[in-house]
Amino acid sequence: MNKxxxxxxxxxxxxxxxxxxxxxxxxxxxxxxxxxxxALKASGTKDLTIISNNAGVDGDGLGVLLExxxxxxxxxxxxxxxxxxxxxxxxxxxxxxxxxxxxLAERIRAxxxxxxxxxxxxxxGTLVAEGKEIRDFDGDDYVxxxxxxxxxxxxxxxxxxxxxxxxxxxxxRNFNAPMATAGKVTVAEVExxxxxxxxxxxxxxxxxxxxxxxxxxGNYRKVIEKRTxxxxx
Amino acid sequence: xxxxxxxxxxxxxxxxxxxxxxxxxxxxxxxxANYIPDGMQVTLHSENGMLGIGPFPYEGEEDPDLINAGKxxxxxxxxxxxxxxxxxxxxxxGGHINLAILGAMQVAENGDxxxxxxxxxxxxxxxxAMDLVAGVQRVVVVMDxxxxxxxxxxxxxxxxxxxxxxxxxxxxxxxxxxxxxxKNGGVTLIELAPDVTVTEVKxxxxxxxxxxxxxx
Numbered sequence: 001m002n003k004x005x006x007x008x009x010x011x012x013x014x015x016x017x018x019x020x021x022x023x024x025x026x027x028x029x030x031x032x033x034x035x036x037x038x039a040l041k042a043s044g045t046k047d048l049t050i051i052s053n054n055a056g057v058d059g060d061g062l063g064v065l066l067e068x069x070x071x072x073x074x075x076x077x078x079x080x081x082x083x084x085x086x087x088x089x090x091x092x093x094x095x096x097x098x099x100x101x102x103x104l105a106e107r108i109r110a111x112x113x114x115x116x117x118x119x120x121x122x123x124x125g126t127l128v129a130e131g132k133e134i135r136d137f138d139g140d141d142y143v144x145x146x147x148x149x150x151x152x153x154x155x156x157x158x159x160x161x162x163x164x165x166x167x168x169x170x171x172x173r174n175f176n177a178p179m180a181t182a183g184k185v186t187v188a189e190v191e192x193x194x195x196x197x198x199x200x201x202x203x204x205x206x207x208x209x210x211x212x213x214x215x216x217x218g219n220y221r222k223v224i225e226k227r228t229x230x231x232x233x
Numbered sequence: 234x235x236x237x238x239x240x241x242x243x244x245x246x247x248x249x250x251x252x253x254x255x256x257x258x259x260x261x262x263x264x265x266a267n268y269i270p271d272g273m274q275v276t277l278h279s280e281n282g283m284l285g286i287g288p289f290p291y292e293g294e295e296d297p298d299l300i301n302a303g304k305x306x307x308x309x310x311x312x313x314x315x316x317x318x319x320x321x322x323x324x325x326x327g328g329h330i331n332l333a334i335l336g337a338m339q340v341a342e343n344g345d346x347x348x349x350x351x352x353x354x355x356x357x358x359x360x361x362a363m364d365l366v367a368g369v370q371r372v373v374v375v376m377d378x379x380x381x382x383x384x385x386x387x388x389x390x391x392x393x394x395x396x397x398x399x400x401x402x403x404x405x406x407x408x409x410x411x412x413x414x415x416k417n418g419g420v421t422l423i424e425l426a427p428d429v430t431v432t433e434v435k436x437x438x439x440x441x442x443x444x445x446x447x448x449x
Contacts, residue, residue, distance in 0.1 A: 027281040027318070028304040030297060053318070080357035081304075089356055096356070101280060102322025102364030109319040120326060121367040125398035128363065158298075170315055172298040174281050177317035205317075222297035228305040230289040 003164050003214050004193070008039035011187050011215040015152050016045040019072075023108065023148075023179040024052040024062060025155035028081070028225045031172030032061045033189050035217040036154040041065055051075040051108070051148055053101060053175050055085045060223050069093070075148070077101035081225065100128060103145050105178055111147040112181025112210070119144050153183025156217070157206065160190035161197075164211030165204045173205060180210040189217040235378075235407040236426045243268045244405050244424075245334050245375050249275050254284065256325070256365055258335035259303045261375045265334055276312065278330055280361040282321045285313030302361065322361070326368040333369040335362060337376045337401075339391040342440035344401040344415030346374060347393035359396060366397035378406035378437055385439035387411070408434050411442060421445050 005011035022040075026032030040048075041064050048071050055074055056063035065071050066084045073095035079085050088094040099107065100122045110118055119142035123129045133144040155176040158169035166188055168176060180186045188206075193216035236244065238261050246268035249255065256278045257263050266286075269275050277286040280302040287308035290296065295306040324330055339347040346366055349359035366372050380386055387404065404411040410424035420442035422434060431444050 027302075028300065030281070030300050030304070076358060078358035078360040086356050090353075098358050100359050100363035101318070101361040102326055102368075105318040105322050106326075122326065122364045123397075124367070126363065126395045128359075168315075168317075170296065170298040170309070171279070171281050171283050171300055173315055173317050175318045178319045224295055224297045224306060225300070225304040226306070227295055228289045228307075229292040229295065232291050 003208075003212060004162050005213055005215045008035035008189060008215055008217065009042065011189070011213045012036065012039050012043065012152075015185055015187070016040070016043050018045060019047045020045070020151040021049040021051065023150040023153040023183055024050055025153070025174065025176030025179045026061065027053055027171065027174035029057065029061050029223045030225075031156050031168070031174050031176055032056070033154045033156040034061075034221060035189050035215070036187060037062060037064065040154070041068055041070070044070070046070045047072040049073040049075070051104075051150060053077050053104065055079045055082050057081045057225060058084050066094075073097065075099060075104070077104050098128070103128070105175065107145055107148040108175070108178045108182045111149040112178060115147060117144050117146045148182060150179075150183045151185070153179045153186040155180050155186060155188050157188055157190045159192045159194060159199060160188055160211070160214050161194050161199055161208070162214070163196050164188065164208030164214050165196075165199055166190065166206040166211060167199055167203060168205050177206050180206045185212045186210055187213040187215070189215050191217060191220060234426065234428050237407075239264060240426075241375050241405055241407060244410065245373055246270070248332060248334070248371075248373050248403065249273060250331070253331040254278055254329065256280070256330050256333045256369065258333070258362070260336045262334040262336060263303065278324065280318070280321055280325070282316050282318055283313060285310045287313065322364050325361070325364050328368060328370060330369045332371050332373065333365045334373045334375060335365065337374045337386070339386050339388055339393050340374055340376070340401055340404050341388050341391045342413070342420045342442065343418055344399045344413045345391050346372075346396045346401050347391040348396050350394050352394065362396050366400035371402050372400050373403045373405065374401050375405045378408045385437060388439045389441065408437065419443065422448060424448070
């Protein structure tokens with residue numbers, strides 16, 4: 001079965017519908033599936049629920065889907081870099097579900113691993129635990145959190161082969177790896193698409209079983225959110 | 234004279250020990266990395282999936298794929314490793330990180346911490362803070378003693394939404410250092426910044442606290 005698509009638009013063809021739930025990889029603007037986000041914007045699909053650690057920044061990352069008002073709800077841990085997000089949220093135009101970052105990551109991991117719920121100490125005694133089951137394990141309270149799964153996960157890797165095996169680069173791995181496992185369909189964009197056997201099997205971060213579609217993204221903008229440097233000696 | 238941001242960071246660095254794996258929050262806690270004593274090996278953890286955070290890169294060598302949890306460009310060290318977000322928080326929740334140093338909006342005398350939102354006003358999110366305070370072995374908070382408006386931030390009880398309950402072990406402000414017994418309750422002022430008096434600290438604090446012997 002061919003997993004390879006020629007561009008981001010065709011890679012999403014037939015998968016998108018209004019009101020769907022998507023997972024989008026990346027941390028800040030690091031490791032975001034930038035070509036798939038652009039294609040999603042062009043598709044005009046709306047009322048999206050997007051599970052992503054952040055909401056991009058104004059004019060970049062998932063921020064572009066806020067401009068077109070395609071997002072109805074975000075499930076995120078931190079949205080502090082985005083003024084438009086804050087405005088749409090405070091105006092009541094955008095629903096927001098805050099998850100602690102580790103709970104978000106584990107809910108996604110659980111979704112991909114077939115674990116419908118788990119207990120964590122994170123958030124006990126806070127707003128996050130309201131309305132959720134609390135249970136004592138060995139003398140401490142833990143809150144029950146449920147799995148997250150998506151209609152489609154869009155992720156970005158460094159290298160991939162035509163079987164969908166992926167290798168990520170440095171801190172661009174972040175949510176991309178767990179999200180690959182939790183989409184009914186996972187679409188990966190890569191900087192370099194190679195033939196099977198080119199990537200060392202021992203060094204694959206994400207086995208191809210989790211990836212249904214793959215596209216060579218070509219050129220990447222890779223925007224740096226906070227450029228920090230030190231003087232040369 | 235109250236401590237500067239750098240002096241607060243230097244004081245927080247005294248909580249480090251050789252071999253520690255440490256997570257530093259955004260703001261003053263990030264400065265703690267500049268005060269790790271020579272010869273002490275401390276490995277810095279970043280929530281977005283890295284152990285062994287190196288210094289900022291030289292200009293022109295920034296790598297968009299290599300950032301810390303504050304989204305700043307950083308570098309790797311020979312001992313660095315990368316992993317995904319689920320593994321990263323497994324380290325945190327699983328108690329493998331020795332120490333977290335975080336900022337705060339409010340701290341209460343029972344160790345409660347609030348640092349993620351002001352209802353109706355500030356919408357940023359908790360990021361990894363709730364996981365850190367729930368899972369890391371020891372939690373140190375570094376914050377200004379009072380808000381810009383002059384209000385107390387060290388309180389009998391937080392009025393902002395909580396990040397965690399009974400989680401803060403040590404509070405470092407520009408005025409001094411408080412030891413918090415988060416299990417049994419009880420706060421002790423254990424250090425003062427130069428020329429700061431106990432009376433001044435009491436005037437600017439809403440929380441109840443004891444004063445350690447020897448602090449006039």
